[in-house]
Amino acid sequence: MTDPRRPTSLVVFPFKQEEVSVVASNLRIASAHESVAEVWAVAAAEDAAMAAVQSAAEDIHEGPIRVFAQERLGSLRSGKGDGMNTALARAAESGFGRVHFYDADITNFDRSWIDGAEAAADDGGYQVVRHRFPRASTDAMITWMITRPLLAKQFPGTVLPSLGQPLGGELLLGRSAVEALASDRFVRARSDWGIDTVITHATASLGFPMYEHNVLDGKRHALYGRLDEIRAMAIECLDAAISLRDRARPSSTGLFAADPPAPAPSDLKHTVAYDVGPTIELLTEGWSPEEQGLAESFPAGLRDEILANIDAPSFDFMTAEVWGETLDTLGSGFVLGDAAWESLAFRLWLMRVLAYTTKEALWGYDAAIGYLEQTIRDYEKGADHHGHR
Numbered sequence: 139m140t141d142p143r144r145p146t147s148l149v150v151f152p153f154k155q156e157e158v159s160v161v162a163s164n165l166r167i168a169s170a171h172e173s174v175a176e177v178w179a180v181a182a183a184e185d186a187a188m189a190a191v192q193s194a195a196e197d198i199h200e201g202p203i204r205v206f207a208q209e210r211l212g213s214l215r216s217g218k219g220d221g222m223n224t225a226l227a228r229a230a231e232s233g234f235g236r237v238h239f240y241d242a243d244i245t246n247f248d249r250s251w252i253d254g255a256e257a258a259a260d261d262g263g264y265q266v267v268r269h270r271f272p273r274a275s276t277d278a279m280i281t282w283m284i285t286r287p288l289l290a291k292q293f294p295g296t297v298l299p300s301l302g303q304p305l306g307g308e309l310l311l312g313r314s315a316v317e318a319l320a321s322d323r324f325v326r327a328r329s330d331w332g333i334d335t336v337i338t339h340a341t342a343s344l345g346f347p348m349y350e351h352n353v354l355d356g357k358r359h360a361l362y363g364r365l366d367e368i369r370a371m372a373i374e375c376l377d378a379a380i381s382l383r384d385r386a387r388p389s390s391t392g393l394f395a396a397d398p399p400a401p402a403p404s405d406l407k408h409t410v411a412y413d414v415g416p417t418i419e420l421l422t423e424g425w426s427p428e429e430q431g432l433a434e435s436f437p438a439g440l441r442d443e444i445l446a447n448i449d450a451p452s453f454d455f456m457t458a459e460v461w462g463e464t465l466d467t468l469g470s471g472f473v474l475g476d477a478a479w480e481s482l483a484f485r486l487w488l489m490r491v492l493a494y495t496t497k498e499a500l501w502g503y504d505a506a507i508g509y510l511e512q513t514i515r516d517y518e519k520g521a522d523h524h525g526h527r
């Protein structure tokens with residue numbers, strides 16, 4: 139029997155290049171929590187950013203903090219996945235009862251994030267508690283346009299299309315989930331931005347009871363400007379979602395519960411999450427003959443609309459339905475690491491994001507989010523309809 143008063147949770151912050159004061163504040167908050175036995179900050183590399191966090195951590199005395207660099211464990215670009223997998227491997231060998239992961243750049247992190255996850259794990263016995271929070275209607279464009287549609291198409295009728303934030307990096311894993319993930323070779327290989335997608339799929343398909351917990355004030359963190367700042371993330375998350383195609387289907391009877399939907403804070407309702415004008419310019423820049431050739435292999439109607447972007451930006455045609463067909467074509471052709479495929483996939487995603495931003499996103503927050511949710515239900519229904527698994 140473990141002593142219920144003894145803290146047994148580990149909190150992990152993967153970090154690369156973040157504001158040191160923000161990281162330090164998060165380390166302090168986590169290590170001061172009475173459920174937390176230890177805090178780990180896992181750096182992308184042994185570099186100046188790691189040294190700065192290490193030095194800041196030396197001034198924190200609330201509890202033990204370890205700062206170390208990630209190991210090379212996976213087979214793709216070495217990124218956040220190696221960071222999370224390094225922590226999972228070490229945690230599986232230690233005695234922690236639970237492991238929390240949080241992004242290091244959250245500026246409104248406080249003890250309520252830990253409380254919320256611990257409470258769901260205590261009360262409901264959930265092995266996986268995922269934090270979910272409201273986002274601006276033009277934020278989360280990888281989640282809404284890539285990950286959720288592909289989960290809906292590939293795993294209709296399971297828990298996966300219902301998850302609000304399948305890419306969320308804020309979650310609690312119970313001991314069994316930590317051990318299962320640490321010994322999962324498919325998860326371990328995913329060293330890049332695809333890690334969150336494969337962890338979400340793995341925990342669901344292993345049948346761990348799962349809970350989605352609301353963080354009412356939203357997650358405040360570093361935002362971006364032109365969408366090419368998240369180009370690698372979009373491409374790697376696309377590849378990760380496609381890579382699940384032939385993986386296990388979660389049973390539809392797995393235990394899943396979530397906090398009820400909650401209203402978004404009003405400032406979020408008026409935030410435009412990225413710079414639209416400069417992003418439009420990316421549609422026409424730098425088409426290579428190889429990329430053009432790939433676009434020519436798309437279904438006839440679609441092909442001409444896509445290729446029009448060589449001369450002038452054009453994206454109104456990329457409706458939810460057309461995007462669904464585009465995802466199908468990407469699903470059978472896209473090759474990670476192939477420059478022409480990456481450029482084309484990124485550009486197609488931009489077309490979809492811009493089509494939505496300049497039309498449905500203008501309807502106001504609640505209507506826009508309602509529309510996005512409906513697109514996911516439609517992708518899921520369309521997949522059922524076509525007898526997809």
Ligand SMILES: Nc1nc2c(ncn2[C@@H]2O[C@H](COP(=O)(O)OP(=O)(O)O)[C@@H](O)[C@H]2O)c(=O)[nH]1
Pocket residue numbers: 151152153154155156180181182183208216217218219220221222240241242243307359360
């Ligand atoms: N260990 C490690 N952490 C990373 C790496 N890349 C990003 N991170 C961290 O992963 C978290 C999420 O990254 P962020 O850029 O905030 O993604 P976003 O919030 O989805 O835009 C942050 O804490 C980053 O510092 C990496 O290569 N290794």
Ligand SMILES: [Mg+2]
Pocket residue numbers: 241243359360
């Ligand atoms: Mg962030």
